[in-house]
Amino acid sequence: MKIAIVNGPNMNLLGLRETGIYGTVTWKQIEDRLNKLAGEWQVDVLFFQSNHEGEIVDFIQQQLHALDGVVINPAGFSKTGYSILDALTAVGIPYVEVxxxxxxxxxxxxxxxxxxxxxxxxVIGLKANVYELGLRGIMQHVKEQRTSISGKEWRTGAH
Ligand SMILES: O=C1C[C@@](O)(C(=O)O)C[C@@H](O)[C@@H]1O
Structure with missing residues (x-):
């Protein structure tokens, strides 16, 4: 199973930005923890962060057929990132928003x-924990889909 963890603008500034809100944890620390969990949970994780909407769209398009699911923190694009939403819904990649x-x-x-x-x-408001909870959630969702029908058939509507 392959899951992408996608971050929108300014999430690379974790540890520096508004520490009263986001805490002092850095993205590197979160990524290290997620890599460790991914090993234990036997899932391939792929990380992507960009401050540019088009780059996130390009990343999702490149991974379109390889991904089983996405954990996304759209951050500053949450209210306006229609092209990112379109890329995710193009082939119905299931995603958890954090x-x-x-x-x-x-x-x-x-x-x-x-x-x-x-x-x-x-998954909202639990600081750095939202990523691992989101990963757990999307993995469970993909597994449940697979037990009913093939996830990719589900996505393409071929069932
Ligand atoms: O950049 C962010 C981070 C955020 O998505 C969060 O993780 O809490 C919340 C957004 O409103 C904000 O623009």
């Missing part, structure tokens, strides 16, 4: 996301 902060408590534009409706689930 946000480290409690976007509902923060309110305003933070609380709005165009990714909500199509996500298989959401």
């Amino acid at each position: 946000h480290m902060s409690n976007i509902f408590e923060r309110g305003g534009w933070h609380a709005e996301s165009i990714f909500f409706a199509n996500a298989v689930g959401h």
